[in-house]
Amino acid sequence: MILPIKKYPDPVLRKKCQEVKELTEEIKKLGLDILETMIVNQGVGLAAPQVSQLKRIIVVHSKPQVFINPKITKKSRETVTGEEGCLSFPGLFLKIKRAKEVEIEALNENGEKISLKAEGLPARVFQHEIDHLDGILFIDRLSFWQKLKHKLKL
Template sequence: MAILKIKKYPDPILRKKCQEVKEVTEEIKNLGWDMVETMTENQGIGLSAPQVGELKRIIVVHPIKERSPKEKTLRSPQIFINPKITEKSKETEIDEEGCLSFPGLFLKIKRRKAVKIAALNERGEKIQVRAEGLPARIFQHEIDHLDGILFIDRLSFWQKFKLKP
C-alpha cells in the first residue's frame, strides 16, 4: 500500500466527473486500499478517487459511530465502488464539514439527514448501506466529489457572500 498525494483546490481534476468502474480488478482493489491508507494518514473520515488524481467512482469512508453523546468509536474503513444514493430522507440538517482538498477550511453545509447507498465492495459484491447523521454526511460529500461537486458549491448565497474578501 502507498500514501497518495491529495489534490488541493483549485486543481481542475476536482471538477471532473468520474467514470464507473467496469470490473473490480487487483488495480482497483489496490487503489481502494491506498486511498484508505492515505485517508488514515491524513486523519480524514472520507476520501474520493478524484482527490488522489483518479477519475474513477471509488470512495473510502471511515465514519465515527456515535453510541451516545459522550462515547464515539471508529468503525473500520470501507471501500465503496460505483456508489449511488438510492434513497434520501426529507429531513435535512446543517453541520460543519471539512475536506482534505481544502486544508483548514470548515463550513456549515446543509445535507440530508439519512441516505441509503448501493455500491460494490472491494470484492465486487453488491452492498447496500443505510446511513444517518455523520456517516450520511460523509457519503453525500464523497459522492459529490465523484460528480465534480465540491462542498463550497453547497454554500448558501449568504454564506458565499460572507466568504468574499
C-alpha cells in the same frame, strides 16, 4: 501506498468520474491506497478524484472500507446543517445542509453488492464524497450569502 491529495483549485476536482467497469487488482489496490491515504491524513472520507483518479471509488472512515460505484438510492426529506471540512481544502470548515439519512448501494472491494443506511455524520460523509465523484465540491453547496461571507477564504 499513500497518495498525494489534490488541493482546490486543482481542475481534477471538478471532473466527473467514470464508473468502474471491471474489478481488477489495480482497482482493488487503488481502493486500499485511498483508504490508507485517508487514515494517514486523519480524514473521515476521501474520493478517488482527490488523489487524481477519475474512478467512482470512495472510502468512509465510519465503515473503513472501499465503496466502488456508490450511489445514493434514497435521501430523507429531513435535512440537517452541520460543519464539514475537506482534505482538498485544508483548514476550511463550512456549515452545509444535507439530508439527515441516506441509503447507499455500491460494490465492496470484492465486487459484492452492498446496501446500507447511514444517518448523522456518516450520511453527511457519504453525500460529501459521492458529490466529489460528480465534480461537486462542498463550497458549491453554500447559499449565496454564505459564499459572500467566505469569499476571502475561497
